[in-house]
Amino acid sequence: MLAQDNVRILPAGGKLGVLVAGMGAVTTTFIAGVEAVKRGLAKPVGSLTQLSTVRLGKRTEGRSPRIKDFVPLAALEDLTFGAWDIFEENAYEAALHAGVLERPLLDQLRAPLEAIRPMPAVFDHEYVKRIHGPNLKPKGAKMEQAGMLMEDIRKFRESSGASRLVMIWCGSTEVFHKPAEVHASLQNFECGLKNSDPEISPSQIYAYAALQSGVPYANGAPHLTVDAPALVELARERNLPICGKDFKTGQTFMKTLVAPGLKSRMLGVSGWFSTNILGNRDGEVLDDPGSFKSKEESKLSALEQILQPELYPDLYKDVYHKVRINYYPPRGDAKEGWDNIDIFGWLGYPMQIKIDFLCRDSILAAPLVLDLVLFMDLAQRAGMRGVQEWLSFYFKAPMTAPGLYPEHDIFIQLMKLKNTLRWMRGESLITHLGLEYYD
Numbered sequence: 001m002l003a004q005d006n007v008r009i010l011p012a013g014g015k016l017g018v019l020v021a022g023m024g025a026v027t028t029t030f031i032a033g034v035e036a037v038k039r040g041l042a043k044p045v046g047s048l049t050q051l052s053t054v055r056l057g058k059r060t061e062g063r064s065p066r067i068k069d070f071v072p073l074a075a076l077e078d079l080t081f082g083a084w085d086i087f088e089e090n091a092y093e094a095a096l097h098a099g100v101l102e103r104p105l106l107d108q109l110r111a112p113l114e115a116i117r118p119m120p121a122v123f124d125h126e127y128v129k130r131i132h133g134p135n136l137k138p139k140g141a142k143m144e145q146a147g148m149l150m151e152d153i154r155k156f157r158e159s160s161g162a163s164r165l166v167m168i169w170c171g172s173t174e175v176f177h178k179p180a181e182v183h184a185s186l187q188n189f190e191c192g193l194k195n196s197d198p199e200i201s202p203s204q205i206y207a208y209a210a211l212q213s214g215v216p217y218a219n220g221a222p223h224l225t226v227d228a229p230a231l232v233e234l235a236r237e238r239n240l241p242i243c244g245k246d247f248k249t250g251q252t253f254m255k256t257l258v259a260p261g262l263k264s265r266m267l268g269v270s271g272w273f274s275t276n277i278l279g280n281r282d283g284e285v286l287d288d289p290g291s292f293k294s295k296e297e298s299k300l301s302a303l304e305q306i307l308q309p310e311l312y313p314d315l316y317k318d319v320y321h322k323v324r325i326n327y328y329p330p331r332g333d334a335k336e337g338w339d340n341i342d343i344f345g346w347l348g349y350p351m352q353i354k355i356d357f358l359c360r361d362s363i364l365a366a367p368l369v370l371d372l373v374l375f376m377d378l379a380q381r382a383g384m385r386g387v388q389e390w391l392s393f394y395f396k397a398p399m400t401a402p403g404l405y406p407e408h409d410i411f412i413q414l415m416k417l418k419n420t421l422r423w424m425r426g427e428s429l430i431t432h433l434g435l436e437y438y439d
């Protein structure tokens with residue numbers, strides 16, 4: 001018997017316009033990567049939407065379609081890109097500047113990349129301190145700036161011929177701010193936009209413009225943006241999906257692999273020291289204490305949530321957890337992340353684990369951007385609105401409903417993601433109980 005979909009999913013016909021705020025290392029690696037895959041020059045390694053399968057039914061049924069054959073996703077050929085940045089370089093020049101992908105590959109993609117010229121940005125030095133660029137919108141009240149972004153979105157929709165749009169923040173990390181009164185409701189927020197309230201960040205102006213234009217919004221950086229009641233309210237009101245925050249790559253990805261493993265065996269942790277060196281523009285921005293604070297908050301929360309010291313005080317009550325990021329220009333985008341983990345086993349005997357991850361930040365982040373864009377478009381067509389917790393898999397600090405702690409364990413996150421896809425298509429959820437095989 002064919003399964004009956006639980007939600008009505010509109011087809012992925014026509015073009016999907018991908019609007020990216022910030023066109024630096026991650027964005028150019030993502031766009032160039034899609035163009036390279038389209039031309040058969042490389043494989044989309046790291047992308048679930050392109051490579052992963054989803055098991056359906058019992059293990060004996062042998063049904064494991066690719067995710068992209070199971071749910072209707074936009075095809076890579078149907079993606080069209082637009083971006084904003086404070087620098088004027090086109091995507092080809094920006095990719096060369098970022099220094100992630102090699103020139104011979106970029107040269108083969110030169111034409112489509114050169115065609116992407118960043119629109120002038122809404123920018124505020126109070127929120128990102130270390131960089132200065134000329135490609136800015138004229139000064140004005142924050143509501144006027146939102147209006148200018150909405151006009152950009154309207155024009156992009158028209159010129160690209162896209163039938164649907166998705167926006168994702170891949171811009172610099174903004175200075176740490178807690179939610180304020182102006183974020184408490186949509187009414188307060190709109191009033192704050194009119195008065196140019198200093199607590200409203202540029203990324204929140206982009207998010208407001210997106211949602212008001214009927215465009216889903218994903219946040220790849222650790223700052224607040226849509227993780228505020230006012231914007232959640234707007235997303236729900238406009239029936240739009242939102243998600244965030246902070247792509248889970250590099251060191252936190254490793255942390256969320258190792259920590260659930262240690263906990264699953266009831267091994268204790270007394271200390272976890274994490275330090276990074278990186279030399280790209282992201283590293284330069286994170287060298288500012290305000291931006292680092294946003295990142296630190298996001299990185300610290302994962303371990304505590306996974307280990308649950310309140311349930312396991314003997315094992316995790318006093319974990320000494322430290323995270324450091326050091327800007328070290330010679331490394332460029334090739335980050336090095338060290339972890340020293342002090343653990344203890346049977347009768348409290350101590351042991352150590354050392355991880356030295358020589359990673360490439362943007363190479364890890366690009367497939368996440370692709371998956372998020374395609375899944376947010378799917379969610380939009382499936383009528384799913386508000387916070388998309390099933391996309392926690394991609395984030396260091398996943399957004400959740402108020403009062404709910406986020407799920408950080410990557411394997412639970414993956415199960416949640418795949419079960420959501422099964423649920424959409426009316427397939428049975430997989431619980432891994434499996435007693436029926438032994439009746």
Ligand SMILES: NC(=O)c1ccc[n+]([C@@H]2O[C@H](COP(=O)([O-])OP(=O)(O)OC[C@H]3O[C@@H](n4cnc5c(N)ncnc54)[C@H](O)[C@@H]3O)[C@@H](O)[C@H]2O)c1
Binds near residue numbers: 122
């Ligand atoms: N690469 C990773 O693994 C990873 C992981 C998690 C989060 N992130 C986050 O993703 C974001 C992008 O990272 P990246 O390495 O590409 O950084 P990057 O510095 O190379 O690119 C960011 C770009 O955003 C632009 N920008 C800043 N403020 C802007 C604004 N208001 N409007 C438009 N453009 C603006 C900058 O000019 C810059 O070109 C950062 O916030 C980073 O913290 C990256």
